[in-house]
Amino acid sequence: MSHYKIIFAGPVGAGKSTAVSAASDIPPIRTEAVASDEVRELKPNTTVALDYGAMKLADGSTIHLYGTPGQPRFDFMWEILTEGGIALILLIDNSRGDPLKELRFYLGAFSGFIRKTAVAIGVTHTDLRATPRLADFQAELDRAGFGCVPVFEVDARARRDVCLLIEAVLSTIDPLAKA
Amino acid sequence: MTAQTTLRLCHSGMDSRSLYAFEIFLSRVGPRACEITGEEAADVAFIDIDNDLGTYLLEGHRLLYPSRPLIVSAQSPGHGDDPLTIEVTKPVGLAAFSAALEQVRRLLPPTTGDRPRSLDAAALESADDIPDEMPIEALLGHVAPRPASADPVALLRQLEERMSTFYVGSMPDVNLDDPAARAAIFYAPELFLQGEIARALAHAREIQRPVRLEDRSGTALFLDPRHGLAYQARSTNALRALSQLPTRGTVNMARVEARDAPQVAGLDSRPLEALEWDVALWASRGRLPRGTDLDHPVRLHCWPNLTRLAVPPEAMRIAGLWSRGSFSLRDTVRTLEVPQRYVFAFYSACHALGLVEQIATPAALAAARLDATGSTPAAAPPMRGLFKRILGKLLGARLGEAAPG
Numbered sequence: 001m002s003h004y005k006i007i008f009a010g011p012v013g014a015g016k017s018t019a020v021s022a023a024s025d026i027p028p029i030r031t032e033a034v035a036s037d038e039v040r041e042l043k044p045n046t047t048v049a050l051d052y053g054a055m056k057l058a059d060g061s062t063i064h065l066y067g068t069p070g071q072p073r074f075d076f077m078w079e080i081l082t083e084g085g086i087a088l089i090l091l092i093d094n095s096r097g098d099p100l101k102e103l104r105f106y107l108g109a110f111s112g113f114i115r116k117t118a119v120a121i122g123v124t125h126t127d128l129r130a131t132p133r134l135a136d137f138q139a140e141l142d143r144a145g146f147g148c149v150p151v152f153e154v155d156a157r158a159r160r161d162v163c164l165l166i167e168a169v170l171s172t173i174d175p176l177a178k179a
Numbered sequence: 180m181t182a183q184t185t186l187r188l189c190h191s192g193m194d195s196r197s198l199y200a201f202e203i204f205l206s207r208v209g210p211r212a213c214e215i216t217g218e219e220a221a222d223v224a225f226i227d228i229d230n231d232l233g234t235y236l237l238e239g240h241r242l243l244y245p246s247r248p249l250i251v252s253a254q255s256p257g258h259g260d261d262p263l264t265i266e267v268t269k270p271v272g273l274a275a276f277s278a279a280l281e282q283v284r285r286l287l288p289p290t291t292g293d294r295p296r297s298l299d300a301a302a303l304e305s306a307d308d309i310p311d312e313m314p315i316e317a318l319l320g321h322v323a324p325r326p327a328s329a330d331p332v333a334l335l336r337q338l339e340e341r342m343s344t345f346y347v348g349s350m351p352d353v354n355l356d357d358p359a360a361r362a363a364i365f366y367a368p369e370l371f372l373q374g375e376i377a378r379a380l381a382h383a384r385e386i387q388r389p390v391r392l393e394d395r396s397g398t399a400l401f402l403d404p405r406h407g408l409a410y411q412a413r414s415t416n417a418l419r420a421l422s423q424l425p426t427r428g429t430v431n432m433a434r435v436e437a438r439d440a441p442q443v444a445g446l447d448s449r450p451l452e453a454l455e456w457d458v459a460l461w462a463s464r465g466r467l468p469r470g471t472d473l474d475h476p477v478r479l480h481c482w483p484n485l486t487r488l489a490v491p492p493e494a495m496r497i498a499g500l501w502s503r504g505s506f507s508l509r510d511t512v513r514t515l516e517v518p519q520r521y522v523f524a525f526y527s528a529c530h531a532l533g534l535v536e537q538i539a540t541p542a543a544l545a546a547a548r549l550d551a552t553g554s555t556p557a558a559a560p561p562m563r564g565l566f567k568r569i570l571g572k573l574l575g576a577r578l579g580e581a582a583p584g
């Protein structure tokens with residue numbers, strides 16, 4: 001049985017845990033990451049918290065939802081976590097720091113995965129700060145050479161928002177797939 | 180004269196087994212108190228909202244039939260303040276249901292009484308005396324919590340399709356190579372409210388003040404581009420009606436004066452972009468802005484903010500395709516195998532927000548030919564099945580939860 005995953009990434013506080021929980025059919029689990037032997041050798045005493053949720057599909061299969069640890073110091077985990085991932089949902093908090101700089105950083109960190117799969121951007125906390133605007137995010141994506149990518153305002157607490165974002169990213173991978 | 184008409188009642192979301200039980204229940208309410216009819220002919224609709232789709236069915240019905248009374252059953256009602264919605268608590272007894280029907284009768288316009296089928300009020304009044312021997316919940320028990328149809332995705336798609344006529348009209352596909360038929364697929368945005376709004380916004384930006392748009396019945400909209408907000412002084416239905424036909428000089432703009440402040444303060448605001456999007460869809464009704472080329476590739480600069488805008492049918496797949504490469508409108512229809520009006524409506528709305536453009540350089544035309552003929556975008560076939568199932572799941576989640584605003 002294949003292990004299909006959708007990965008949620010982004011800075012601390014962007015809404016990854018909340019989004020995984022909103023899209024999940026099971027109560028989400030915050031778990032210690034199972035680091036591979038390779039990583040254990042590299043960083044022997046590191047345990048990393050990550051979010052896990054699951055969407056149950058009509059045929060009984062499961063899509064696994066993973067929220068990656070936000071701190072860049074855990075970036076060694078990202079590559080392992082993204083293995084077998086079908087798409088990346090990148091959440092950026094619009095109310096704190098420099099959101100466009102965060103976008104740049106995470107696009108860079110996940111660029112290998114994105115080029116193999118696809119990304120959609122959820123800009124969260126727009127109720128707290130409206131700028132930068134979605135067009136500014138797209139301009140940043142253009143500059144970084146990612147082309148036209150779904151960028152939505154998302155409240156990670158709203159299941160509908162999170163589901164629309166997932167739907168969008170899948171439609172960029174295979175627009176011919178249809179419910 | 181106390182003759183009572185037989186109410187025509189439709190239901191939303193019951194399977195055949197529950198329907199049978201429900202019919203028995205209704206016959207006990209009174210032999211001809213009401214009859215089950217199709218959705219379009221009904222005087223009143225009955226919806227149970229305690230299942231996955233309940234809220235959505237309710238909203239969908241309200242949108243399709245804005246002035247129709249609804250009887251809504253719920254375990255714990257009491258959230259609605261819609262005067263046309265009558266809530267009954269489950270388990271619903273005969274007396275409660277007859278009382279609800281009685282309330283419906285009072286809500287209906289008198290013309291409904293013209294219909295020949297009528298029955299003696301006595302039959303109905305006596306319904307109060309019937310003991311609650313068949314609580315409706317027992318009958319509907321096997322419906323909840325699943326929606327009625329054997330295939331919920333099909334039911335959702337059907338509903339979405341029907342509600343979408345507001346946004347994409349119902350124009351059938353035309354032969355795009357027939358010049359006469361082709362004329363039908365274009366509209367002139369500037370002749371519609373869409374154009375009035377565009378002009379009003381340009382003016383407001385120029386004078387750096389909000390403006391209002393009025394027709395013969397007064398102010399319809401206040402537009403404040405500096406804050407990106409629109410204030411709607413009309414119901415959505417009224418605004419849609421105003422948007423669908425050319426305005427023919429009936430709409431004027433004026434700048435907002437200090438004396439308008441109290442009226443504006445009493446209105447809800449929404450993002451201007453969401454208004455422009457809706458108004459463009461309503462005007463387009465599945466057509467394209469005049470001058471659009473069917474064979475020039477479409478370039479999507481930026482996705483529409485589909486979490487905060489109405490999602491017309493197949494919008495995701497169309498935008499997904501345009502994110503991948505160069506496709507003309509003709510190729511988009513062919514590649515996705517969707518009705519022309521879906522693609523045209525979505526293009527028109529994106530165009531109104533400045534999100535798309537057509538590229539006619541020789542290089543772009545060549546690239547489009549390549550995209551359309553050569554590589555039909557395809558994930559590995561095993562993924563398509565998986566995607567199909569995920570999308571089915573997401574559609575339920577999307578439609579089951581009401582959109583904001």
Ligand SMILES: Nc1nc2c(ncn2[C@@H]2O[C@H](COP(=O)(O)OP(=O)(O)O)[C@@H](O)[C@H]2O)c(=O)[nH]1
Nearest residue numbers: 012013014015016017018124125154155156157
């Ligand atoms: N106001 C507001 N709060 C949000 C939004 N999205 C998420 N949150 C909240 O932001 C907080 C941080 O979210 P969390 O999921 O813990 O972020 P994580 O660090 O990325 O896992 C939580 O309290 C969420 O409820 C949003 O769009 N607006």
Ligand SMILES: [Mg+2]
Nearest residue numbers: 016017018067
């Ligand atoms: Mg978290």
